[in-house]
Each structure stands twice: as structure tokens, then as C-alpha cells.
Amino acid sequence: MTKSPTQTLALTGLTLRVQNLERQLAFYRDLLGLEVIRQQGPQTDLALPGRQFTLTLLHEPTAPLRPQPTLGLYHFALLLPSRADLAAIFRRLVEARYPHFQGASDHGVSEALYLADPEGNGLELYRDRPRPEWPFRGDRLAMVTKALDLEALLSEARNSRPLEAQTTLGHLHLHVRDLDEAQAFFEGLGLALMQGDYPGARFLAADGYHHHIGINLWARGRTAPPGATGLLGYRIAIRNQTPKTLTDPGGAQVQIVDSSGFPPIHPVQ
Known part of the structure; x- marks a missing residue:
């Protein structure tokens, strides 16, 4: 597997407001394998040893739990380097009898596991197929949603391990x-529409990726109560970009940083 020398954009951080910090740490740290790299006041930063992204948990014990679905986060998605890595974390979830597993799909471009963290935030764990195998309809990407053979995936991991x-x-x-x-809004950051014919959803990306951002109408406009748990903001590294902070249409803070000195992240297989 090689990495793209021409990558211009990467997602490098996500902040969630959480009600029960210890329960969330039991999931992200103890089960998935992220490490606490900084803890100051109500804020806890976690990362994997490769330091490709940071997950920040902002502890507010009186925050109401965000109802699902409501405007804001549908899921954030962690991209594993290989199918074997996806199989190994899946076996870990199975062995732990993790109760919030929601399903699995083959999207043509990727194979994905869906779950929620203990406070209901959606999480996708996935691996990409090689780009030459991605399905297209004419010159447009044609992602699909088909059942993923979980038994076959599990058979690829003799042992479980964290992310x-x-x-x-x-x-x-x-x-x-x-x-x-x-x-x-996202086109203004340099992303392009990759697929616009998926029912109720669109997918945008830079660098020819299948999507860095998905948007959908599936919450039907329902909103969470003020101060609820869930997505507060995210960080996007964009090459040759002046650092700034924006607010996306859903109210999340978007921190834009210059990626020029960053190593390329998304794998090209």
C-alpha cells in the first residue's frame, strides 16, 4: 500500500460533548485502543499511536443526551489500513459482546461496520477497496449499500486486536x-460532489476520494435540545489554506488548518 503524494485535504480532529466520561473512555480507550494524550479540566484528548487524528471529549455531566436522529452527527468514520485490520477490530467487538453494534454494509468502494458509542454517537469502522475497483455510473461514483458477509470477515482474523x-x-x-x-458550504472548502443520486444524501470529497463528507436529510429537521451531547466541531487540514474557524450549517465549529507540512494520510491502494 502506498500513500498519495498529492493529497490536499484530511480530517484530523473531532470534538464530542459527553455526559459520562468514564463510560466513553471505557469504549474509546479500553475497547478501541485510543490513548489519552492530554487531559486538562473537562477536556480529554485521545489518539492512536500513529497520531493521524485526535478525538476530543468535552465532559459536561449535566448535558442531556442527544436524541437520535437529530441534526448534527450521523456518524464519524475511522478508516483502517486493511481488511485484516477491520476483521481484527470486529473480532474484538464480538468477543467483548459490545451491545451497540448496528450493522454492516458493502458500499462497493468500501466495507463498513456500524455501531454507536455508549452515548449514541454513530461510528463507522471501514476499509477501502482499491480505487480501480470502485463502481462508477458513467463518470459518476455509484456507491451502493449491500449486505456484508460478517462470517467471512470474521474468518480473516484469528486474533482480535484494537484499532x-x-x-x-x-x-x-x-x-x-x-x-x-x-x-x-463544503464546496467552498474545495470539496467536490462525488455522488448526488443516493436517496436523501450527497457525498463530497477532495483528491478524488469517494467522500470526506456525507450529508443527508434523514433526521427530517429534528433538533436536539440546547447543550446536548454530540458533535461540537471538527478539524480539516487543507493544503495552502489560511488557518481559520468557521461554523457549518449545523452549528458545528470547523477549524481549518494548513496541511502543507503534514504527511499524506489517505491510502491509495
Whole structure:
């Protein structure tokens, strides 16, 4: 596997407001394998040994739990380097009898496991297929949703293990109020529409990736109570970009940083 020398964009951070910090640490640290790299006041930063992204948990014990689905995070997705790595973390979840597993899909471009963390935040664990195998309809990407053979996946992992050290924050998928408004916001950051014919959803990316950002209408405009748990913000590294902080259409803070000195992250297989 080689890495792209021309990558211009990467997701490098995510912040969640959490109600029960110890329960969330039991999931992200003890089960998935992220390490606490900084703890100051209510803020805990976690990362994998490869330091490809940072997950920040902001502890607010009085925060109401965000109802699902509501505008904001649908899921964030962690991209594992290989199918064997995906199989190994899946076996770890199975052996732990993790109760919030939600399903699995073959999207043509990727194979994905879906679960929720203990407070209901959606999480996708996935591996990409080689780009020459991605399905297209004409010149447009044609992602699909088919059943994933979980027994076959599990058979690839004799032993379980936590997330592989070089796992990245592959994409974010957001519940939005208006697809056109959200698409315009992300196009303003340099992303391009990759697929727009998926029912109720669109997918945007840079560098020819299948998607860095997904947007959908599936929450039907429902909103969470003020101060609820869930997504507060995320960080995007963009090559030759002036650092700034924006607010996305859902109210999340988007920190833009210059990626020029960063190593390339997304694998090209």
C-alpha cells in the first residue's frame, strides 16, 4: 500500500460533548485502543499511536443526551489500513459482546461496520477497496449499500486486536437541514460532489476520494435540545489554506488548518 503524494485535504480532529466520561473512555480507550494524550479540566484528548487524528471529549455531566436522529452527527468514520485490520477490530467487538453494534454494509468502494458509542454517537469502522475497483455510473461514483458477509470477515482474523495504529479519520456524515446549503458550504472548502443520486444524501470529497463528507436529510429537521451531547466541531487540514474557524450549517465549529507540512494520510491502494 502506498500513500498519495498529492493529497490536499484530511480530517484530523473531532470534538464530542459527553455526559459520562468514564463510560466513553471505557469504549474509546479500553475497547478501541485510543490513548489519552492530554487531559486538562473537562477536556480529554485521545489518539492512536500513529497520531493521524485526535478525538476530543468535552465532559459536561449535566448535558442531556442527544436524541437520535437529530441534526448534527450521523456518524464519524475511522478508516483502517486493511481488511485484516477491520476483521481484527470486529473480532474484538464480538468477543467483548459490545451491545451497540448496528450493522454492516458493502458500499462497493468500501466495507463498513456500524455501531454507536455508549452515548449514541454513530461510528463507522471501514476499509477501502482499491480505487480501480470502485463502481462508477458513467463518470459518476455509484456507491451502493449491500449486505456484508460478517462470517467471512470474521474468518480473516484469528486474533482480535484494537484499532491499527495508522487508522485515520476517513470521513464525517452529517444530518443536515438543507442539502443545497450544506453542499455549498463544503464546496467552498474545495470539496467536490462525488455522488448526488443516493436517496436523501450527497457525498463530497477532495483528491478524488469517494467522500470526506456525507450529508443527508434523514433526521427530517429534528433538533436536539440546547447543550446536548454530540458533535461540537471538527478539524480539516487543507493544503495552502489560511488557518481559520468557521461554523457549518449545523452549528458545528470547523477549524481549518494548513496541511502543507503534514504527511499524506489517505491510502491509495
